[in-house]
Amino acid sequence: MKILTLTLTLFLLTHSAVAQDAADALRSSMADKNFVTLERIDRDALQELCSKPRTAAIDPEAAASIRQAALESVPEPGNADYLGDWARGEAIASNGRGLQYSDNPDQANGGNCYACHQLDPDELAYGTLGPSLAGYGARGQSPAMLQYTWAKLWNTHAYNVCSHMPRFGAAGILTEQQLRDVMAFLFAPESPVNRNLTP
Numbered sequence: 001m002k003i004l005t006l007t008l009t010l011f012l013l014t015h016s017a018v019a020q021d022a023a024d025a026l027r028s029s030m031a032d033k034n035f036v037t038l039e040r041i042d043r044d045a046l047q048e049l050c051s052k053p054r055t056a057a058i059d060p061e062a063a064a065s066i067r068q069a070a071l072e073s074v075p076e077p078g079n080a081d082y083l084g085d086w087a088r089g090e091a092i093a094s095n096g097r098g099l100q101y102s103d104n105p106d107q108a109n110g111g112n113c114y115a116c117h118q119l120d121p122d123e124l125a126y127g128t129l130g131p132s133l134a135g136y137g138a139r140g141q142s143p144a145m146l147q148y149t150w151a152k153l154w155n156t157h158a159y160n161v162c163s164h165m166p167r168f169g170a171a172g173i174l175t176e177q178q179l180r181d182v183m184a185f186l187f188a189p190e191s192p193v194n195r196n197l198t199p
């Protein structure tokens with residue numbers, strides 16, 4: 001029994017030492033450049049929770065509190081104005097630049113939505129990690145729909161704790177105005193996202 005405990009302790013010690021070595025090697029071999037900073041090596045509570053192996057049990061209380069904190073941190077848009085300009089939103093959704101060390105931080109980021117979603121049904125190139133958003137406007141523009149979509153875009157973890165979608169507002173990827181424009185691209189009846197809905 002003692003030997004088993006000793007072996008287990010040694011195993012755990014070496015394991016955390018290896019993890020520490022790996023973090024130290026990353027830190028000493030990289031330098032901050034533009035958006036890409038060494039801070040990215042440090043995981044926040046959410047990344048810690050969602051980076052566990054698939055077989056590991058996730059503590060439901062920790063998950064619920066992270067989700068709740070994400071939801072509570074979503075600000076309302078100024079003047080409760082959720083919808084901007086769909087054409088500008090279309091350009092943002094199609095633009096994948098930003099957040100790489102080689103990008104100019106003075107230029108606005110894109111949303112890269114097509115990397116994961118179908119939006120305009122006539123666009124041929126899109127990823128399928130996320131669901132199709134073609135015809136999103138059919139959900140209507142009730143306050144609940146606008147609030148849900150705004151919060152989902154601001155901090156996706158408010159609804160799906162280990163979501164793969166970027167936190168566009170919370171992580172400072174898109175500005176409030178850019179988010180309003182992307183919202184209009186999703187909701188406006190005249191937006192190409194909804195072209196199949198108009199007779």
Ligand code: HEC
Pocket residue numbers: 093111112113114115116117129130131133149152153156160162163164165166168182
């Ligand atoms: C890295 C992939 C990725 C990117 C980039 C991405 N999304 Fe998502 N998105 C997802 C996934 C996966 C889901 C579904 C699972 C979930 O809710 O997290 C989703 C869900 C959504 C939903 C909720 C859909 C529903 O049926 O309620 C909306 C709205 C949405 N995304 C909009 C966008 C917009 C707009 C952009 C660009 C600004 C974007 N997404 C960029 C992966 C992505």
